[in-house]
Amino acid sequence: MAAGLTIVRKSDRREHIGKKATTLDLLVQQGAFDVTRQHIPAGKYFYLDAASDWEGFEFIYVLSGVLRITDDDVLLHVGDYIYHHGLSQRAHFQVEQDVELLLISSPPSFHLMRDEIQEILELARSVEEKDEETEGHCHRLERLAIATGEKVNLNGDQLITLSYAAYLHDVGKVKVPDEILNKPGPLTDEEWVEMRRHPEYGARMLEGKEFLRDAAKVVRAHHERYDGSGYPRGLAGDDIPIEARIIAVVDAYDAMVSDRPYRKALSKETAIAELKKNAGSQFDPQVVRAFLRVVNVSGGDPDVA
Numbered sequence: 001m002a003a004g005l006t007i008v009r010k011s012d013r014r015e016h017i018g019k020k021a022t023t024l025d026l027l028v029q030q031g032a033f034d035v036t037r038q039h040i041p042a043g044k045y046f047y048l049d050a051a052s053d054w055e056g057f058e059f060i061y062v063l064s065g066v067l068r069i070t071d072d073d074v075l076l077h078v079g080d081y082i083y084h085h086g087l088s089q090r091a092h093f094q095v096e097q098d099v100e101l102l103l104i105s106s107p108p109s110f111h112l113m114r115d116e117i118q119e120i121l122e123l124a125r126s127v128e129e130k131d132e133e134t135e136g137h138c139h140r141l142e143r144l145a146i147a148t149g150e151k152v153n154l155n156g157d158q159l160i161t162l163s164y165a166a167y168l169h170d171v172g173k174v175k176v177p178d179e180i181l182n183k184p185g186p187l188t189d190e191e192w193v194e195m196r197r198h199p200e201y202g203a204r205m206l207e208g209k210e211f212l213r214d215a216a217k218v219v220r221a222h223h224e225r226y227d228g229s230g231y232p233r234g235l236a237g238d239d240i241p242i243e244a245r246i247i248a249v250v251d252a253y254d255a256m257v258s259d260r261p262y263r264k265a266l267s268k269e270t271a272i273a274e275l276k277k278n279a280g281s282q283f284d285p286q287v288v289r290a291f292l293r294v295v296n297v298s299g300g301d302p303d304v305a
């Protein structure tokens with residue numbers, strides 16, 4: 001072996017962090033640069049910070065898959081790369097096909113990404129340990145919410161906030177007693193009072209983390225109703241964040257088509273009929289129409305206001 005040549009086997013990598021199919025590997029940390037490999041599944045959004053937030057150098061090379069720069073609607077394919085040393089404004093990306101990226105960046109870029117993913121992992125794990133149904137539910141919600149957000153033309157920052165909020169919308173349930181959370185029968189009035197505190201609990205858990213502050217506002221509002229009869233603050237219409245209005249629809253749909261301790265799953269047709277019936281009262285009609293397009297149902301149905 002040539003003098004000075006270092007070989008690192010896959011099993012010897014220095015640091016690895018992952019959130020389901022999203023993974024981040026620190027390959028090399030040498031002087032002024034970190035070399036990282038990242039896998040991101042299709043449908044995800046991410047951004048690179050503007051120079052006002054971070055002025056480091058970043059080089060991104062596409063090893064596999066397809067990546068879209070959403071601000072300019074430019075596609076990056078295998079072998080394409082971008083680099084910068086101080087962006088004038090935040091740049092947003094959408095993963096069109098599962099991508100493997102090679103990143104070379106100034107420290108502490110890897111550790112900032114690692115800390116963000118670890119924060120989400122720890123929050124998600126706390127809910128999953130409390131409620132065994134939550135993991136699959138949260139991942140389905142994230143996927144459906146992002147698809148619906150695209151239909152109503154949310155911008156890059158809104159889609160990223162929506163992704164965090166959808167995945168963590170029920171994090172406040174960790175503070176709800178087990179005997180209420182997993183009760184097989186209907187809740188009493190007193191138990192509902194406690195259950196309805198979980199959006200506020202969740203918001204308080206998230207708002208102390210800078211990158212989750214916008215998501216915290218959405219989590220707090222995800223049980224508000226379009227007509228103002230929801231909780232915890234009785235917001236109505238456009239006073240409810242659009243991301244929360246989206247989560248309200250996809251959360252209700254997923255709950256209806258999933259088995260629960262107290263009932264069997266409803267059919268897709270029955271769930272859709274309920275969404276249409278409650279458009280304009282419980283749900284934002286615009287969001288219902290967008291969601292129906294996501295699940296391949298005509299959004300122009302006259303039953304939807």
